[in-house]
Amino acid sequence: METVLLILHYAGLFLILLGSVFLFLGALGIYRMPDLYNRLQAGTKASTLGAMSTILGVGLIQPSWFIKLFIIVIFIALANPLSSHALARASYKAGVKPIITSDTDEYAAVADEAGRPKTEKNTQTL
Amino acid sequence: MKKQSIRFKNYFYTFTLLWLLWYAFTTSLQPAELTVGAVLSLFVAWITVKYFDCCDPILIYPGRIVYFVGYFFVFLRALIKANFDVARRVINPKLPINPGIVKFESKLHNRFAKMVLANSITLTPGTLTVDVIGNTFYIHWIDVKGGDPETAYKEIAEPFERILLKIYG
Known part of the structure; x- marks a missing residue:
């Protein structure tokens, strides 16, 4: 029993470390990426896995909390992508131009039809 | 008539899901806890039932x-x-x-x-x-x-x- 708890303890510590590394990389991504949409990309993925990993790590260290923490993990997995989708959609419709280097922006026509305000093209380079 | 029964079914699923969630969070079988959970689940189900569209048996x-x-x-x-x-x-x-x-x-x-x-x-x-x-x-x-x-x-x-x-x- 003691050994099992010890192993769980160290597995939990490892998960927390891994989660913090991912969260740090996500923060770095938000700092380095050039526009809102790319920042959302980096932020969403990293914060989802980072938070899930950290919370599960706490659950392994404190096994009696595991069920509750697992529900929180599921909630994060559901809510995080939804919120970033809402942010991306709202900012596109509000006229925040994305940086497009690949000449494909299929959403522009839809947003214009929905009454997107006219703004300058985003000419910022990468 | 059919619409009515679908609505009731959704109501029932929403309520059950919320109550199970409440139980998983409190992890206690005391009657007082379960009653509060049931009342809250009913209230939340009443608000959110129209969005419920996921979990058929x-x-x-x-x-x-x-x-x-x-x-x-x-x-x-x-x-x-x-x-x-x-x-x-x-x-x-x-x-x-x-x-x-x-x-x-x-x-x-x-x-x-x-x-x-x-x-x-x-x-x-x-x-x-x-x-x-x-x-x-x-x-x-x-x-x-x-x-x-x-x-x-x-x-x-x-x-x-x-x-x-x-x-x-």
């Missing part, structure tokens, strides 16, 4: 549960891959991105399945769901490999949709 058939577990592992693998992808791009001093917004048509009909697909796409490497209109998905792609809908569908949605089509078909 047909989803609990054994064959589907196998697919759900399979989906979970496909999803987890994609999520971990996505994080290493972000890490790779962020650490590289040249910042190798080539962003664009592509679209593709999904074959799914169920609203809940489309929500799951959109969320999964957001968490997979280099893609972010910007909007879903009908069956058309608009995806912000950090490294566009081809602007036409077929390539986008193959690269982004196929592994998830294959499993979702088997569940919701």
Whole structure:
């Protein structure tokens, strides 16, 4: 029993470390990426896995909390992508131009039809 | 008449789900706790029942549960891959991105399945769901490999949709 708890303890510590590394990389991504949409990309993925990993790590260290923490993990997995989708959609419709280097922006026509305000093209380079 | 019974069914599922959630959080079988949980679940179910559209009991058939577990592992693998992808791009001093917004048509009909697909796409490497209109998905792609809908569908949605089509078909 003691050994099992010890192993769980160290597995939990490892998960927390891994989660913090991912969260740090996500923060770095938000700092380095050039526009809102790319920042959302980096932020969403990293914060989802980072938070899930950290919370599960706490659950392994404190096994009696595991069920509750697992529900929180599921909630994060559901809510995080939804919120970033809402942010991306709202900012596109509000006229925040994305940086497009690949000449494909299929959403522009839809947003214009929905009454997107006219703004300058985003000419910022990468 | 039919509409009425569907509404009642949804009410019942919402309430049960919320109550089970309450129980999982409190992990106590004391009557007082359960009563408070039931009252709150009824109240929340009354507000949210009109959005409830996901969980018919047909989803609990054994064959589907196998697919759900399979989906979970496909999803987890994609999520971990996505994080290493972000890490790779962020650490590289040249910042190798080539962003664009592509679209593709999904074959799914169920609203809940489309929500799951959109969320999964957001968490997979280099893609972010910007909007879903009908069956058309608009995806912000950090490294566009081809602007036409077929390539986008193959690269982004196929592994998830294959499993979702088997569940919701």
